[in-house]
Amino acid sequence: QVQLQESGPGLVKPSETLSLTCAVSLHSISSTHSWGWIRQPPGKGLECIGSIYYTGTTYYNPSLKSRVTISVDTSKNQFSLKVRSVTAADTAVYYCARLGPNWIDPWGRGILVTVSS
Amino acid sequence: ESALTQSPGTLSLSPGERATLSCRASQSISSSYLAWYQQKPGQAPRLLIYGASSRATGIPDRFSGSGSGTDFTLTISRLEPEDFAVYYCQQSGNSLWTFGQGTKVEIK
Numbered sequence: 759q760v761q762l763q764e765s766g767p768g769l770v771k772p773s774e775t776l777s778l779t780c781a782v783s784l785h786s787i788s789s790t791h792s793w794g795w796i797r798q799p800p801g802k803g804l805e806c807i808g809s810i811y812y813t814g815t816t817y818y819n820p821s822l823k824s825r826v827t828i829s830v831d832t833s834k835n836q837f838s839l840k841v842r843s844v845t846a847a848d849t850a851v852y853y854c855a856r857l858g859p860n861w862i863d864p865w866g867r868g869i870l871v872t873v874s875s
Numbered sequence: 876e877s878a879l880t881q882s883p884g885t886l887s888l889s890p891g892e893r894a895t896l897s898c899r900a901s902q903s904i905s906s907s908y909l910a911w912y913q914q915k916p917g918q919a920p921r922l923l924i925y926g927a928s929s930r931a932t933g934i935p936d937r938f939s940g941s942g943s944g945t946d947f948t949l950t951i952s953r954l955e956p957e958d959f960a961v962y963y964c965q966q967s968g969n970s971l972w973t974f975g976q977g978t979k980v981e982i983k
Binding site: 852858862866867 | 888910920931933963967971974975
């Protein structure tokens with residue numbers, strides 16, 4: 759059963775870059791699926807940030823596209839997220855997940871990232 | 876982009892009762908591209924239904940999904956204590972996948 763685990767700093771200063779990594783286990787990241795990042799501000803709903811295929815093809819939410827980069831490292835079976843120039847509005851639980859053709863499953867446990875000085 | 880609106884915002888029911896949750900899309904979407912998730916406090920969402928009506932692996936048959944076009948429904952036939960949670964619908968009909976705002980099913 760594929761497992762995903764997010765890692766990275768839980769606190770980022772305003773205007774800096776948020777960097778997270780998602781380690782994938784029990785499943786090759788070089789499969790027919792895409793891999794994505796979704797975030798959830800405290801007490802609010804879910805927002806797709808973007809996704810990546812193992813070939814490196816990416817898709818980004820247009821509202822975040824100018825600040826986001828998603829990359830993949832097939833040798834380490836992991837993928838990463840960078841969000842530049844963060845503000846308090848970027849405070850959220852960040853989830854990584856596997857994306858099927860019309861579903862998201864499974865999800866990582868999530869990591870809370872707080873943007874604060 | 877198809878926006879999803881869920882109703883009601885909160886559903887107060889007792890264990891054993893039937894829950895009916897609605898998800899309405901601003902534009903018609905193929906039923907193939909509508910999914911439902913359950914989220915409990917402090918946990919990640921869990922896939923329940925995909926393709927509008929197909930249960931994900933390990934999901935009990937008291938969960939069922941239906942609908943087409945712009946109107947979709949998640950039904951929980953008899954609520955178990957572990958079913959009290961927030962439920963989200965999600966569409967994958969275009970490049971930007973989006974979620975509804977969620978329906979909270981709480982114990983009455």
